[in-house]
Amino acid sequence: MDKIYGSIAIIGRPNAGKSSLFNRLCQLRIAITSKIAGTTRDIKKAHITLGEMNFLLLDTGGLDKKNDFFEHISSNSLKVAEESDLILYLLDGKEPPNEEDKKIFYHLEKKNPHIFLVINKIDNEKEEQQVWSFTEFGSKNYFFISTTHNRGITGLQNAILKHFKDQPIAPLFHNEEEESLEDFLEHSHTQESINIGIIGRVNVGKSSLLNALLRQERSLVSNIAGTTIDPVDEISTIGETQVCFVDTAGIRRRGQIGKGEIGDLERFALLRTKEVLSKTDIALLVLDASKPFVELDEKIAGLIDEYKLATIVVFNKWDIAYKDFKAIMQDFKLRFRFLEYAPTLTISAKNGRHIQKLEEEILKVYKNFSFRIPTSKLNDILQQATIKHPIPSDKGKIVKIYYATQFDNKPPQIALIMNRPKSLHFSYKRYLANFLREHFDFSGTKIIFIARGKNDFQESDQ
Structure with a gap:
């Protein structure tokens, strides 16, 4: 594994352009970008290389407190930023300095002095001359950029490199002294990882299931339907086996996908979900046991067939199931005959019911999926x-x-x-x-x- 010299967190209020900067630094469209405030709702991670140094880049959710859900985003984002080796605090240069931005910036600067103030959306020299009012933040490191026009990005990258060279940090990942590089590389390449996609329609509890499997609150959970837009991935282990869980965006009926910007966002989320499934081994099909199955559940299950995935069917919210086990299974077998080979589990992601059993089933199904008959x-x-x-x-x-x-x-x-x-x-x-x-x-x-x-x-x- 290449050395990771430090972590870089991009943080700021909604619509400052955090995901656009993330994509620029990655040189790849990974995060969903949109003019809709609050698009990034989970921490997005990527490994990037600047010069000859490798870094962990983190795209955080927007800092906004319109309701409890966004307060939750803020706490997660702040925690990630405080623990990072370098913060890129992003501002919208089209708007005058904001008092809320100043409060957040000073809070972060006190917690973590390694912070750059990055003013985005400065598309030309004329606009740059008009934004010196941002000097009132008192930061020693200012950068004027435009992610849209790729303006100022090289200067920012060079400053990041200089920062880490001037203040070296012990690599996040490195080889043990007693282990040769060859041995380490061989081990890292031969370690098998199971890719697991969590799929289902909106609000069936996919993010809650991911949190239960990780035994921590990694993906945000909300009663607001469609909380997860970008697929959220997390590396974990089951026993000694490495697994990569991906909580994909909830899928809506075609008629429920909106028009305009929101509709484009949801369509892109659906495309990202399909992209994830093309690299997945096992699909956890999450069905809501508190309500009758609908036609959309069957269509989503059809993606499993399309991508030829191993499958485990998970009946979530079993603590508030609308029928008894026999009746629900009868309905399932009638609607999902093409999944007759798939094991089924009744769980409650909320209270942890049968999560350990699900982990055991994942290992078993993957063994079957990988099996070769002499x-x-x-x-x-x-x-x-x-x-x-x-x-x-x-x-x-x-x-x-x-x-x-x-x-x-x-x-x-x-x-x-x-x-x-x-x-x-x-x-x-x-x-x-x-x-x-x-x-x-x-x-x-x-x-x-x-x-x-x-x-x-x-x-x-x-």
Whole structure:
């Protein structure tokens, strides 16, 4: 792992341009940016390189106290800034100095003297000449920038580098003296990590579940629907296994996605959710047990099928379930037949019910998701299956499987070498999948069959 020489927190009131500066320094569009105040609602992290030095960059939520929810954002943001090695306090240069900004700046300066005052949205030299009123903050380090026009960014980067070189800080991550660099790199590359996406519609308790799994308040929880916009990721462990949890944005019905700026924001959040799922191993599908299932739940579950993910279905808010277990499971099996392979758990993220059991299930499902069947064993089992229930003929012509091999995992993918691959009916593939499940624990994962002939092939998920 490369050395991280320090942490840099970007902080300021809403709409100052924190996420835009974060993206500029990352040179990648990671945080969602918008003119809507309060867009960033969780701490966003990224590793960046300036010169030849690596840093941990933190994008905080806006400092605003319009209601209890934003007071919560402020406390999280302030804590992150106070503990960082350098603070970039961002101001909106289009507005005159604000008394609230001064109070926050002085508070942070007292807690952490390593702070830069960065005035954003200064798009030209004329505007720069008009903003010297910001000198009343009394800061020793002023920077006039425009994230939109990439103005002043290089100067800011150079100042950050000079700051850390003048005041060196012990690297956040470094190798133990007794461990060689080669050993360390080998260990870091071979450590397996399970990527877990938490998905569901708005307000089903995804962020509460993430906090329960982490045993800490990492993601903000609110009764306001749609609190999480950007996917929030956090590295943790289950036993000795490293896991990366991602709390994705809640998904709304198409008709509920607004028009204009808010609608664009939600559409981008949906795209980011899909981007996360493309890199996910296991999806935790969170369903609200306090209310009947809706069509949107089924559509969201369809993303699991689209990205061929391992799956655990989580019935949250079980402490206030609207029906008994038997009735809810009957409704689930009727609506979600395509998830019949997925284990189900009743939990309450609020009081911690069955969280440990969910962790155990995650490890079990990932093992199934990654499992490879030895070729000889696979062929023996499929031969038993075809003897027990022969493949239906194709217009009187015999259909045979000559040979089978599992050519990939995550999920398990099996090639069937056949004389008539297009004649293998969907129902027979389902039969083969169920037969395999009788011999191996494939709970939580799909089984993909690819029937291959001499000149063509087809694919089926079971």
